[in-house]
Amino acid sequence: MSGLRFDGRVVAITGAKHGMGQEHALLLAQRGAKVVVNDIAGASETVERVRAAGGIAVENNSDITDPSGTDRIVQDALDAWGRLDVVINNAAWGGGTLPDHAMVQGTLAVHLIGTINIIRSVMPIFRRQRYGRIVNTGSGSVLGIPMTGVYAAGKGGVLAHTRVLSNELAAERVTSPDLDIKVNLVMPAAQTPNMPRVPDERFQAMLDNAFAPAKVSPLVALLAHEQCPVSGEAIQAGAGRQSRFILATTEGWQAPDDEPTPENILEHWDQVMAGKDLREPVGTMSDLLGRRGEHPYSVAELIQWARSDPNNPIHSRPAEQQRLREEAAKLVE
Ligand SMILES: NC(=O)c1ccc[n+]([C@@H]2O[C@H](COP(=O)([O-])OP(=O)(O)OC[C@H]3O[C@@H](n4cnc5c(N)ncnc54)[C@H](O)[C@@H]3O)[C@@H](O)[C@H]2O)c1
Structure with a gap:
C-alpha cells in the first residue's frame, strides 16, 4: 500500500x-x-x-x-x-x-x-x-x-x-x-x-x-x-x-400485549440484562421496532423525511433554539 x-x-x-x-x-x-x-x-x-x-x-x-x-x-x-x-x-x-x-x-x-x-x-x-x-x-x-x-x-x-x-x-x-x-x-x-x-x-x-x-x-x-x-x-x-x-443493546424482554408494569419488568429483569443477541442499535425506537421486525426505514430516510415535512416540530421552534443558544453562551462565559 x-x-x-x-x-x-x-x-x-x-x-x-x-x-x-x-x-x-x-x-x-x-x-x-x-x-x-x-x-x-x-x-x-x-x-x-x-x-x-x-x-x-x-x-x-x-x-x-x-x-x-x-x-x-x-x-x-x-x-x-x-x-x-x-x-x-x-x-x-x-x-x-x-x-x-x-x-x-x-x-x-x-x-x-x-x-x-x-x-x-x-x-x-x-x-x-x-x-x-x-x-x-x-x-x-x-x-x-x-x-x-x-x-x-x-x-x-x-x-x-x-x-x-x-x-x-x-x-x-x-x-x-x-x-x-x-x-x-x-x-x-x-x-x-x-x-x-x-x-x-x-x-x-x-x-x-x-x-x-x-x-x-x-x-x-x-x-x-x-x-x-x-x-x-x-x-x-x-x-x-x-x-x-461499539454501543450495543440486548435482546431484552418484550411485555405481553406491549403493556409493561414495574412488577413484570422486575420479574423479567434477567432477560432485560441478558447479554445475548447483542446488536448495534442506531436509535432506541428503531432498535425496539427492529427487534419486532417492524422497521423498514433507514436512519437517513427518517432524517430526510423529518426535514422535508413542514409540520415537523423541528421547523417551528426558533424560540426554543434561541433559549438553548443563550444557555450555551452563559455556560462558556
Ligand atoms: N492520556 C490518556 O490516556 C487519555 C485517555 C483518554 C482520553 N484522553 C484525551 O486525549 C486528549 C489528549 O490527551 P493529553 O493527555 O495529551 O492532553 P493534555 O491534557 O496533556 O493536553 C491538553 C491540552 O489542551 C490545552 N487546553 C486546555 N483548555 C484549552 C482551551 N480552552 N483552548 C485550547 N487549549 C486548551 C491544555 O493547555 C493542554 O496543553 C485529551 O482530549 C484527553 O482528554 C487522554
Missing part, C-alpha cells in the same frame, strides 16, 4: 502544546500537512519540533471555549494557506465527579462545547470545498472510571455528537453524493504529562514505553486522511492496538 500523505492538506489541532496533540502534529506534518497548532497555554515547543523535523506549522493560542477563538483557528489556517481540511479536537481540561460549579462548567466547556465550537466554525469551509475530516477525542472514562464523572460526561457528549453529525452528513449524501465530510472519534490511552504516575518504577517504565503518546497518532492520521474508511465510529487506540468501540 502506498504511504498515506497529506501534501496540500491543512490541519488544525487543538490543545497541542504537548502530549498526544504534539505527536499528532508531528506525524501529520512529517507526512506533508501544514498544521495550525492550537493551545491556550502556548504551543511554541510543538511548532519548533515540527519545523525541526522539516514540517510547516503556525501557532494559535485561542481559547476553544469561546466561539470567536475557534473562528480564529479557522481564520489562521485560511490566512496562512487558504484552506483547512482537517480538524483534530484534542484539547483537555478539568475533571472530578461532583466538583464545584465552576469546574463543572469549565470541564464541559473545553471537552464538549469547545469541540462543538470548532466544528461549527469549520463546517461552512468544509461544505464549500465538499471535503473535510473531523477527528474528535473521546475517552474510556465513559465506561465508568471513578472520579471522572464530569470529564466522562463531556466525552460522552462528544461521542454522541460525533454519531449524530455523521448520520446527518450521511443523510445529506443521499442527495449530495459529492459531500465527502467524515467525523470520527478516537478513544486514546497514553502516558502523557498530565497522567498520574504509579509509584512502582518498573511498571511505570513499562507504561511509558508501551503507552507512548506517539502510538495513538497513526490512527488519528488515518481518520484524518482522504482514505479514512469510516464515519461516525469510535476507535480505541493505545500501546499499538486499535479496536472499534
Whole structure:
C-alpha cells in the first residue's frame, strides 16, 4: 500500500502544546500537512519540533471555549494557506465527579462545547470545498472510571455528537453524493504529562514505553486522511492496538400485549440484562421496532423525511433554539 500523505492538506489541532496533540502534529506534518497548532497555554515547543523535523506549522493560542477563538483557528489556517481540511479536537481540561460549579462548567466547556465550537466554525469551509475530516477525542472514562464523572460526561457528549453529525452528513449524501465530510472519534490511552504516575518504577517504565503518546497518532492520521474508511465510529487506540468501540443493546424482554408494569419488568429483569443477541442499535425506537421486525426505514430516510415535512416540530421552534443558544453562551462565559 502506498504511504498515506497529506501534501496540500491543512490541519488544525487543538490543545497541542504537548502530549498526544504534539505527536499528532508531528506525524501529520512529517507526512506533508501544514498544521495550525492550537493551545491556550502556548504551543511554541510543538511548532519548533515540527519545523525541526522539516514540517510547516503556525501557532494559535485561542481559547476553544469561546466561539470567536475557534473562528480564529479557522481564520489562521485560511490566512496562512487558504484552506483547512482537517480538524483534530484534542484539547483537555478539568475533571472530578461532583466538583464545584465552576469546574463543572469549565470541564464541559473545553471537552464538549469547545469541540462543538470548532466544528461549527469549520463546517461552512468544509461544505464549500465538499471535503473535510473531523477527528474528535473521546475517552474510556465513559465506561465508568471513578472520579471522572464530569470529564466522562463531556466525552460522552462528544461521542454522541460525533454519531449524530455523521448520520446527518450521511443523510445529506443521499442527495449530495459529492459531500465527502467524515467525523470520527478516537478513544486514546497514553502516558502523557498530565497522567498520574504509579509509584512502582518498573511498571511505570513499562507504561511509558508501551503507552507512548506517539502510538495513538497513526490512527488519528488515518481518520484524518482522504482514505479514512469510516464515519461516525469510535476507535480505541493505545500501546499499538486499535479496536472499534461499539454501543450495543440486548435482546431484552418484550411485555405481553406491549403493556409493561414495574412488577413484570422486575420479574423479567434477567432477560432485560441478558447479554445475548447483542446488536448495534442506531436509535432506541428503531432498535425496539427492529427487534419486532417492524422497521423498514433507514436512519437517513427518517432524517430526510423529518426535514422535508413542514409540520415537523423541528421547523417551528426558533424560540426554543434561541433559549438553548443563550444557555450555551452563559455556560462558556
Ligand atoms: N492520556 C490518556 O490516556 C487519555 C485517555 C483518554 C482520553 N484522553 C484525551 O486525549 C486528549 C489528549 O490527551 P493529553 O493527555 O495529551 O492532553 P493534555 O491534557 O496533556 O493536553 C491538553 C491540552 O489542551 C490545552 N487546553 C486546555 N483548555 C484549552 C482551551 N480552552 N483552548 C485550547 N487549549 C486548551 C491544555 O493547555 C493542554 O496543553 C485529551 O482530549 C484527553 O482528554 C487522554
